[in-house]
Amino acid sequence: MAGKTTVRCLLAFMLSIGWQATVRADDFVTDERGRAFRVRFDPASQLRFGVVSGVSNEGLAWSGLAEFELGVGYRSVLEFEENKEKTLWQLDHRAIWGRVQPWRRGAGNVPEMDLVLYSGTYLRHTASPYMVIPTTPPKRMFFPFDIGVVCTTGRIQVPSRTDNISLMRLGVVQASVLLDPWRSARRGNSLGFGLGVRYGLDIVGIETFDNPKIIHRVAPFTDTSVRFRFQDSLGLTVLDIRAHAVPHWATQGGWSMAAYTTARIERVIFAINDEPVALVFEAKYDYQPATGMDDRRHDFKATAGLVFAYQLR
DSSP states (O other): HHHHHHHHHHHHHHHTOOOOOOOGGGGGEEEEESSSOOOOOOTTTTEEEEEEEEEOOOOOOOOEEEEEEEEEEEEEEEEETTTTEEEEEEEEEEEEEEEEEEEEEEEGOOOEEEEEEEEEEEEEEEESEEEEEEESEEEEOOOEEEEEEEEEEEEEOOOOBTTEEEEEEEEEEEEEEEEESSOOOOOOOEEEEEEEEEEEEEEESSSSSSSOOOEEEEEEEEEEEEEEEEEEEEOOEEEEEEEEEEEETTTTTTTEEEEEEEEEEEEEEEEETTTEEEEEEEEEEEEOOOOOSSSOOEEEEEEEEEEEEOOOO
16 A cells, blocks of 8 residues: 555656646658658656666676666656746656566565666756855855756665675665756756765665664765766757765764766667667666675676657657
């Protein structure tokens, strides 16, 4: 019941911020025989499912892998005037987003996975950003950044097992303030530098989780990040590069460091009945500190595959 309620709340929230089932006229072209077909897509507003394969070194020797990729994404763009200046808010939402390997077992016989229940990136752009210094009289000055917020809740990571150690990482909540010096008004284009907070749990057991050790990890405004996003005008090509360095305090071992980086590129190669199929390449590195039962981990993945999408706008 709780799971169903959570999903319903997420869907209701996405609907409330501006669900639009319509498309723009220039999303389609007509050929010489009068047949219309779609040529412009919104890669952030999709119900998607894909299959990828590649290699990994997740704390063990190199091995092959195959994963399912899934998720629901939606992008709303809100435009209005503030103080006689045009302001644009780009709201990107993702739900049940990530990858699963059902045939490879991780902690407690649970399939290996990296899934996020909900994540959102909210970016504000205005043509003339400014800051005010409260002197007498107040002084207005140019502010060279777009600003935004990113938040994530409910991340579940089940990595490969190391010997007989079962490990599950739960990202309870993460939130950061973003500054974007690129200030691009185009959809899907940003260069965000973030600083924020993070709280998560490591659940560690021997073989199973019957009597696990729980490690709390807190980053008190020490989660630093940078993310570069590029999307072409037709939504056919998407580049997403991100990196996090997370000094944090843990109930096991005190202050520690975690870090991860991901580089991903998507390219739509054809569309079936106006629904895009994209070729995806991704490389990922993840560093996690020791848990007291196993050593620190340096995990690397490189994958490629096809993702099928159903457009939501």
